[in-house]
Amino acid sequence: MNVAEISTNVHYIGVNDRRTDLFESLWPLPYGVSYNSYLVAGPEKAAIIDGVEAAYALEQIGHIREILGDRKPDYLVINHMEPDHSGAIRILREVYPDITIVATRQALDMVKGFYGEEASTIAVKEGDSISLGEGTTLRFVPIPMVHWPETMVSILEEEKILFSGDAFGCFGALNGGVTDEEMSTDHYFPEMVRYYSNIVGKYGAFVQKALKKLESVEIAAICPTHGPVWRGRIAEVVGLYDRLSRYEPLDNGVTIIYGSMYGNTARLAEEAARALTEAGVRDISIHDASRSGHSYIISDIFRHRGLIVAAxxxxDTLFPPVKTLLDAIATRGVKNREVLLFGSNTWAQRAVPVMEEILAKAGIEPIASPVVMKQSASADVIAAVRQSAAALAARLATFDK
Ligand SMILES: Cc1cc2nc3c(=O)[nH]c(=O)nc-3n(C[C@H](O)[C@H](O)[C@H](O)COP(=O)(O)O)c2cc1C
Ligand SMILES: [Fe+2]
Ligand SMILES: [Fe+2]
Structure with missing residues (x-):
C-alpha cells in the first residue's frame, strides 16, 4: 500500500511509521503515525509535495517509481521543514540530483543547515505559483508558526486541493484507507485533539491567522502531512482546528489532575469527582500525574472546560509531575477554563502558591478559593472540596454545550 490515487493528477506516496514509540521523543504513538507525501504529476512536470522521515526514504522512492516509472520528479515542494517531513531529502537528492526544491526562503535556509548546500532551489513567497503544465498550477501561501516559522501550504488551484502541512494533521498510521471516505475515521478525531494540543497547541493565534487566510479558498480536499486525507469531513476538521486554536473547550466536562505520594491528595480528587457527578457532570477524566501519559492529560485539558488540580x-515547591503539567498549560497559553486548586502539605504550604503563579502566566484565575489540606483529609477539608466541586459544576452548567 501507500500508493493511492487522490485524483488523476495526484497520488498519495506517504509511509506508515509503526516503529517509533515516542513522537518528538515525547508523545506516545499507540496507533503509529503516517508521514504523508504526495505526487502531483502534470502534463509537463511532476512535483513531490512534502517528504518523509529519513528511515523511509527508499520506500517513498519506490512509490515515486511506481507512478512515474523512468520519468523523474522535477520539484520537491517543502511546506514544512521539520525532519519528520524532510529527513529523506539527502537520499532523494542522491537519486534525483536534478530535482529543484521549492520552499520559503526561511525553509531553504533550514534545508541548508540540516542537509547541506543543495543544487537547485526556488524560494517562493505569498501568492507565487509554479505550473506543472496545463491544469496543474501550484500556488503557495505561507502560514508561519503552523507549526514552524518557515511553514507554507500549497494549493493545486484547478483541483482545489490544499496541501496543508501539519495543519489538520493527526496521529495514527493509515490502515489501508487514505481518504476519509474510504475508512472509519472515528479514532482519528481524539488523536487529532491529542496531536493538536501537544504539538501545535502553543500556536493558536497563528492557526487562527492561517484559517483566516485560507477562508476564501475553496477546498475540495485537504492533504495534510499526518493522518487521513480529508474530503468528506472537511467542515468538521476545519471546525475542530478552529475551536481548538481559539482555546474554546470542546465540552463542559472536567479534567482532574492529581499528584499523591501517600494517597491523601488522591482522596481529594476522588471526592471532587463524586461531588461533580452528584451535581450532574458526566464527562470526568481523573489523571494521576505520575502515571497517566502527559500527552493524554494535555489533550483532556484542551477538551474539557473544567480543570481541577490537586497536589x-x-x-518547598509543587509536586514535580504536576508542575510539569501546569507549565505545559502555561506554555500553550490555555484559556477559557474554569479551574479549582487543592494543595496539601505537612509543615508549610507551597503547592498552591506555585500553582497560582504558573496559571497566572496563562491568565487563568481559579473560580474559588483553593482548598488546603494538612497531612490528611479532615471532614472540614472534604466538605470544602465537595462544596467547591459543586460550585464548579454549577458554573459549567451555565455554558452552552
Ligand atoms: C520528598 C518529600 C518532600 C516534601 N516536601 C514538603 C515540603 O517542602 N513542605 C511540606 O509542607 N510538606 C512536604 N512534604 C510532605 C507532603 O507534602 C505532605 O505529606 C502531603 O500531605 C502529601 O500528600 P499525599 O498524602 O497525597 O502524598 C514532602 C514530602 C516528601 C516525601
Ligand atoms: Fe511539524
Ligand atoms: Fe509533522
Missing part, C-alpha cells in the same frame, strides 16, 4: 508540596 502536595514537595521540597
Amino acid at each position: 502536595p508540596t514537595y521540597n
